[in-house]
Amino acid sequence: MSAIALPDVLTIVLTGLGLLFFLAGTVGLLRFPDTFSRLHALTKADNVGLGLVALGVALQAETWGQLARIALVWVLALVAAGLVAQLVARAALVDRRLRG
Amino acid sequence: MTVLFDLVLCALMLLAALAAIGGRGLFRATVFFVAYGITVALAWVRLGAIDVALAEAAIGAGLTGLLLLGAVARLRRAGAPEFPVRAGLVPALAAAGVAGATGWVALRVPGAGGLWTEAGEALPLSGVENPVTAVLLNFRAWDTLLESIVLLAALLAVWALAREEEWEAPVGPPLHARPGGVLEGMARLLPPVGIVVGVFLVWAGASQPGGAFQGGTVLAAVGLIAALAGLVALPRPDSGSWRTALAAGPAVFLLVGASGLALGGLLLFPPDWAKAMILTVEVFLTLSIAATLALLVLGPPQPRRMP
Structure with missing residues (x-):
């Protein structure tokens, strides 16, 4: 048995933790009653989840370029998730008012 | 471990495909079509065909999905009735025939390297x-x-x-x-x-x-x-x-x-x-x-x- 290097341990812990957040977000998406609380579950949990996964994977990066790309993926996903949450919430508001 | 990943990926691909053609409503079918495209892109990555994966993600899932979503929204605005997405027997048989024939041909291609050399x-x-x-x-x-x-x-x-x-x-x-x-x-x-x-x-x-x-x-x-x-x-x-x-x-x-x-x-x-x-x-x-x-x-x- 060879010892596992510290970065590898951290990668496993961080990505594992990130997956837990994804799981929690998915459970929230499935179980919460309306669009707004579902969005809340998704945006909070997934952003942290992806951040933890990105952090864990970043520890395995071999070059600064790879590191920058992982960071870019995370930032873009974060911005996109925030935007989509806003748009979906507004659409849901309009929908509710129309049915209203 | 990678075999497990591939099996899960294959299962997801099939499920997304089934949900896309058997789903209720055009909007839902389109969403599953995009999900299907993303799983297919992942499968291309697993096969080492990064070029195809990029094309599938950008054009197959992204752009085609967007075109279909636009079409669904247009149909709704026009007040078109949601026609049933359930496939008839003849198209289903025809599609199964094409899929079967494609699989048969794919398995009969001689040599694993293709035209690589x-x-x-x-x-x-x-x-x-x-x-x-x-x-x-x-x-x-x-x-x-x-x-x-x-x-x-x-x-x-x-x-x-x-x-x-x-x-x-x-x-x-x-x-x-x-x-x-x-x-x-x-x-x-x-x-x-x-x-x-x-x-x-x-x-x-x-x-x-x-x-x-x-x-x-x-x-x-x-x-x-x-x-x-x-x-x-x-x-x-x-x-x-x-x-x-x-x-x-x-x-x-x-x-x-x-x-x-x-x-x-x-x-x-x-x-x-x-x-x-x-x-x-x-x-x-x-x-x-x-x-x-x-x-x-x-x-x-x-x-x-x-x-």
Whole structure:
């Protein structure tokens, strides 16, 4: 048995933790009653989840370029998730008012 | 461990495909179609075909999904009844037959390497280092040239749907975005990143996965988000500069291909010139692909109601 290097341990812990957040977000998406609380579950949990996964994977990066790309993926996903949450919430508001 | 991952991926692919064709409602079917495209792109990554994965994610899932979503929204606005998506017996049997025949052929292809060795041997003569780009823009340049013309023809077909009195209007539906809203913020933040990524994909295509189609799709997405946020004015279909952009790719491709006549034959690129010729074609092809895809998504010109 060879010892596992510290970065590898951290990668496993961080990505594992990130997956837990994804799981929690998915459970929230499935179980919460309306669009707004579902969005809340998704945006909070997934952003942290992806951040933890990105952090864990970043520890395995071999070059600064790879590191920058992982960071870019995370930032873009974060911005996109925030935007989509806003748009979906507004659409849901309009929908509710129309049915209203 | 990777076998487990592949099995889960295959299962997800099949489930998404089944949900897309058996799902209730067109909107749901479209969402599952996009999910299916993403799982297929992942499968291509697992098979080591990064070029195909990029194309599938950008065009198969992203752009086609967007076109279908647009069609669903249009049908709803027009008050069309939700026709049942449930497939009839005959189409189902026909599709199963095609799938079976494809699988049978795929299993009977001799040798595991395909044309890899032949392409690899000719690669030094192609002017590029990425074998996929070498095939697309040199060995099988005909196919790519015709593809770029088909894309243009598709846009012409979409524009042909416009009525005479609509022809004066800008392309696409009237778009409403709140000034200073999140969409506008996003549309100011994303284009610089998107343009760099798009141009990088085209440039990288010579030596690593990427190319005109992938880069063009990213650039089209950048243009679309700026248009959705109301930051750029939508062109009219008779705009001269836009028509030039649409035709530039196929036209330059034909010109460069014809100049090969003096050097050996139509669409034959001599090794010393191949890199420059291919890059020239790719640059203009990217411009045309980006413009064509963005205008395809926006659809035919539609008159705005007078305020």
